[in-house]
Amino acid sequence: MSPAIALAFLPLVVTLLVRYRHYFRLLVRAVLLRSLRDCLSGLRLEERAFSYVLTHALPGDPGHILATLDHWSSHCEYLSHMGPVKGQILMRLVEEKAPAWVLELGTHCGYSTLLIARALPPGGRLLTVERDPRTAAVAEKLIRLAGFDERTVELIVGSSEEVIPHLRSQHQLSRADLVLLAHRPRCYLRDLQLLEAHALLPAGATVLADHVLFPGAPRFLQYAKSCGRYRCRLHHTGLPDFPAIKDGIAQLTYTGPG
Numbered sequence: 198m199s200p201a202i203a204l205a206f207l208p209l210v211v212t213l214l215v216r217y218r219h220y221f222r223l224l225v226r227a228v229l230l231r232s233l234r235d236c237l238s239g240l241r242l243e244e245r246a247f248s249y250v251l252t253h254a255l256p257g258d259p260g261h262i263l264a265t266l267d268h269w270s271s272h273c274e275y276l277s278h279m280g281p282v283k284g285q286i287l288m289r290l291v292e293e294k295a296p297a298w299v300l301e302l303g304t305h306c307g308y309s310t311l312l313i314a315r316a317l318p319p320g321g322r323l324l325t326v327e328r329d330p331r332t333a334a335v336a337e338k339l340i341r342l343a344g345f346d347e348r349t350v351e352l353i354v355g356s357s358e359e360v361i362p363h364l365r366s367q368h369q370l371s372r373a374d375l376v377l378l379a380h381r382p383r384c385y386l387r388d389l390q391l392l393e394a395h396a397l398l399p400a401g402a403t404v405l406a407d408h409v410l411f412p413g414a415p416r417f418l419q420y421a422k423s424c425g426r427y428r429c430r431l432h433h434t435g436l437p438d439f440p441a442i443k444d445g446i447a448q449l450t451y452t453g454p455g
Contacts, residue, residue, distance in 0.1 A: 226275040243335040259343040278308040280437025291316035296374030301325040303380025307336035378406040382414035404449040411444040
């Protein structure tokens with residue numbers, strides 16, 4: 198390419214970099230730097246985060262552990278977690294609904310798990326599902342470090358598609374009063390329909406879905422709005438540390454099979 202042609206494209210390149218600078222920063226922090234550190238350290242992001250928590254957080258204090266993870270994500274490595282803004286929405290809804298049983302699909306590092314567990318009513322139980330055994334091992338240690346035992350929080354290792362059909366028989370979950378979808382947005386619709394098919398959603402159940410705007414779950418949202426079985430609300434937020442990148446949590450209220 199000649200210098201003249203390259204210069205002709207320069208204003209376009211600069212415009213794209215300025216307009217999408219937040220997305221470029223996210224790409225660098227969440228993908229490129231993470232991959233480099235994975236290779237150099239031999240540890241996964243979640244394992245490095247847990248090592249930081251062990252040396253900086255107070256055992257038995259879930260609030261301090263959550264704040265430590267937020268600090269690590271902002272100042273060390275981007276964690277791609279729920280973050281404090283969405284976390285406040287989640288805790289408020291758990292406290293408001295006071296669910297006896299909560300199902301979380303996508304434990305990740307255990308951040309949202311701690312948020313839910315803190316807000317559970319007395320006697321409430323949380324089942325959280327993580328498909329990756331190595332990530333689940335980190336989350337298990339974080340949950341126990343925060344002071345929650347298996348009577349309050351049970352971690353199930355497996356894919357949501359395989360776990361959901363056996364929740365009633367193997368984990369004594371007859372109904373999920375509140376569900377958090379926080380795994381893969383492309384799986385949200387499939388798993389919501391699985392929960393319906395296995396009659397795990399009682400009338401009035403709340404289904405929360407993270408990342409419905411970024412990276413997005415359009416088929417899930419379209420189904421929830423058009424099937425006639427849900428009342429829908431969207432809580433608009435930004436990504437943690439990237440507030441200019443718009444995201445949201447969908448709140449669905451199940452009205453029954455129709």
